[in-house]
Amino acid sequence: MISVTPVNRARSVPADQFLVTHADLRGGITYANAYFCEAQDCREKDLLGQPHNMLRHPDMPAAVFQLIWQRIRDGREVFAYVKNMACSGEYYWTLSHLMPHYDAGHRIDGYQCFRRAASDRSISTAEEAYRELRLIEHNTRSKEQGLAASRQHLDGMMSRNGTSYDEWVLSLATLDDEEDCLAA
Numbered sequence: 521m522i523s524v525t526p527v528n529r530a531r532s533v534p535a536d537q538f539l540v541t542h543a544d545l546r547g548g549i550t551y552a553n554a555y556f557c558e559a560q561d562c563r564e565k566d567l568l569g570q571p572h573n574m575l576r577h578p579d580m581p582a583a584v585f586q587l588i589w590q591r592i593r594d595g596r597e598v599f600a601y602v603k604n605m606a607c608s609g610e611y612y613w614t615l616s617h618l619m620p621h622y623d624a625g626h627r628i629d630g631y632q633c634f635r636r637a638a639s640d641r642s643i644s645t646a647e648e649a650y651r652e653l654r655l656i657e658h659n660t661r662s663k664e665q666g667l668a669a670s671r672q673h674l675d676g677m678m679s680r681n682g683t684s685y686d687e688w689v690l691s692l693a694t695l696d697d698e699e700d701c702l703a704a
């Protein structure tokens with residue numbers, strides 16, 4: 521796997537592009553479209569066969585990935601704001617839509633992810649929430665306890681705001697659409 525050091529510089533994702541990847545059951549990359557390769561600053565041949573966690577940015581909380589995997593393994597779709605680390609070490613934010621893929625016998629045979637650009641306003645809200653989660657994950661003695669506490673905190677943040685995780689993400693996505701309209 522390519523070893524990358526994070527660089528604190530943003531890459532921009534054009535608003536009219538969908539960054540697509542497919543995965544096998546373990547999260548290995550089986551397909552990457554040209555827009556994704558461009559955003560990731562990586563050649564397709566260097567991505568195929570690699571685990572999706574090669575994209576993981578250290579600012580991303582484990583609790584969000586736990587939620588994602590629980591959902592898609594359970595056969596459901598999920599939306600999430602994800603900060604990715606490009607092969608150059610730079611970062612880019614996306615609103616990601618992940619879902620399972622089914623074979624003809626309705627068995628899950630892989631996963632897919634469609635990503636699009638996120639707005640500054642939704643990024644700063646997600647960033648603030650993720651910072652709290654990362655802090656909990658860092659400051660807890662064991663990885664398992666940290667993950668459980670962080671997940672509990674995420675659920676608590678949502679219930680304090682009287683919302684569910686899905687409603688929260690979709691309310692941020694509305695901000696993305698508004699910013700798109702302003703830019704148009």
Ligand SMILES: Cc1cc2nc3c(=O)[nH]c(=O)nc-3n(C[C@H](O)[C@H](O)[C@H](O)COP(=O)(O)O)c2cc1C
Binds near residue numbers: 575580
């Ligand atoms: C279809 C699909 C797309 C994914 N896309 C991303 C992504 O864009 N960025 C990312 O960090 N993880 C992505 N993941 C999640 C990774 O598999 C992994 O869980 C995550 O990077 C955290 O790494 P870790 O589980 O090793 O801690 C994706 C998973 C699937 C199944």
